[in-house]
Amino acid sequence: MLPYYYPGAGVWRRFIKEDHVLSLHTQAGLPADDGATVMAQSQPISEKLLERVLSSLSDDKAEDVVQIDLRGKSSVADYMVIASGRSTRQVSAMSEKLTDRIKQEFGFTSKVEGKDAGDWVLIDTGDVIVHIFRPEVREFYQLEKMWLPQGGSASAN
Template sequence: MTAKPDQVSSDELLARILSSLEDDKAEDVVVIDLRGRSSVADHMVICSGRSSRQVSAIAEKLTERLKSEFGRICKIEGKDQGDWVLIDASDVVVHVFRPEVRDFYQLEKMWLPSGAGASARTV
């Protein structure tokens, strides 16, 4: 049975996203807690795929799973290029990068205050 999109907590959504990323062999997964820091989402997930094809596949599978399991329609940007895909799942925003692109933009540094141990975790 599919849960209604508004009945899924951000923590449940995050857990399913992390499971999907693990299933699809995403690398260097980092979760940043945005609660109290942003009104956009509760969590940000940043991860890498080894190639443009894998980045696109990770994003496609994730959006399919969230739609079929939670009825959640995600906004997605950049899937066709495969360098950096942004998936907006409402309470959780996911960035999937090729490693070189991730190194260039360094989103973790932008969102993590110095000495941030509690607000981010590597999965």
């Protein structure tokens, strides 16, 4: 039996995958009965993940970091983080370091798009979506205007 952890609905979920291998033991194939049900942690994973994303971007000298709370607005994610890097090299490096840190600390792989070009990198961590832009590209697309209410503001870090 193998334990698997995955993020879902704002909390870490744990389940045991049965390995039904032929065995001489009579216990093989029986469901686990060691309390291997879905378990939730005390603090939602989306908040821990958001804290780690923001600290990673800060460590890598990201500019104009904005977080947008999507809870109740979108079922895709709980938070969106938008940041800028000064060059394509910095944008690519920040995205690579962020995905490595998330994998080390949370144990799952993020989906990444655009890392090779380095103009706009999208990192999907599940509950937190991260956009890292070069300043010119960010100004062109203006994602903040699309996701913020008219005249609203986001949390800037």
